[in-house]
Amino acid sequence: MSSLERPLSAVPGWILWLLAAALGSQLAWQAARRTGAPAAADLPPAPSAQALRLASLGEPAALARLAMVWLQAFDSRGDNTIPYQRLDYQRLIAWLGAILATDAKSEYPLFAAARVYGENPDPAKMRLVFDFVFAEFASDPNRRWPALAHAALLAKHRLNDLPLARQYASAIQQLTTDESVPLWARQMEIFILEDMNELEAAKVMLGGLLASGRIRDPQEQRFLQGRLEEIERRLAGPGQAPAR
């Protein structure tokens, strides 16, 4: 026993009882009050980006990410059959916009928008999110293209809205300039055009892409050349179109 401490018997008995009772009450009280993820209705209106910057005390990058972690907890509790179904998407998008404006280089808000909130089964909510992603894409296409590419895929496969998917794919194709943007993303419009049976436009785009010299990988060149020939065969006549 340390010489700094007196023996336990020096402590009056009522203090031990008080300590045990207070600890037991605290544990029971907090256990009874345990809360899970906050409900959809708990999401407050979004603040302005200026207010978020002020609250960040000069650390907008940290605050933006913390705010995203906090935001994604709303309406995500385990008893939800469909998470985020009850969330007010107008309010959510205002939050995402404010967080993105706080740290424009963060990919978190658009990733969450496209991959989490955009996968909502409600088409109206999906479209709201896609509009947000599309609007924000133009500010920094080389950094934000993955979110719009995912939105294009969802628009094509979930919403079955090929014109919308083409609009997004076209924006990626036209606005991205960075060499690191993969070709599949920049070629997405061609394949959507094919799906839309806009074969003439697809042929022009694909031919232009091949002629531009931007595709240096021989395998990729061969693959795209094959697709171009296939489109040309389909244009020539249905009898000559190979099965896809």
Next chain:
Amino acid sequence: MKHSATVARYSLVEALRSGLPWLAAACVIAVLGLSGFLSQVAITEATALQASTAGALLRACAVFLTTAHVVMSVAREANDKGLELALALPISRPAYYLGKLLGFACAGALLATLFALPLLFWAKPADLGAWWISLVVETALAAAAALFFASALTQTVTAIAAAVGLYLLGRSIAAIQAIAGSPLTGDSVPAQAARWIVDALSLLLPRLDAVTRGDWLLYGAPAAGELAHALAGLAIYFLLLAAAGLFDFSRRNL
């Protein structure tokens, strides 16, 4: 009980004769100045901005001043050997500790009252009354935490850091718990362990996010039952800190 009341009275007198009242007055002036400035530049909700900013800042000031005062008072007493002198008198350790706690809680209550008064300009008296009662309980809890840490840790900076850390955790634990409970965090072992740790931690912390809220001043105080429920949680934690402090103080070899 009589001994405790005497110790409490002298603790309160010490607070009133120290620089605490001047610091409190400076805080009120600074907060009113800052919130007044913000209301001038706001293009809408100027009064709401002033009330909510002043409420939030005054709350933080009340808790910090109480904490700092308690820790400094305990440190000064230890340096001056006042504690040994007091315990040489016919007074028990628990009576002494409880007297100090009562005195510091009363000093906190006076601070809370002083800080609530300027808010009468913007808030309804009934809503402000709930906010004031809540701040009184919150400062008492801050005093109990500061006294416990100052007694147990003896080092001033460590004690202030521990008390402020406990307070900040109490203010943020609900949000941390909500974040940890999100299914998006996955079911991996680290994620489950983090969730379990946060849940366990929440059992040992007060829910300070549910009390003395600035929105009470704007949109009205919660119902009496809800307020009483929130304050009861703080009262239990106050008892726990007092009991832990008594236990530690009774065992210490001076």
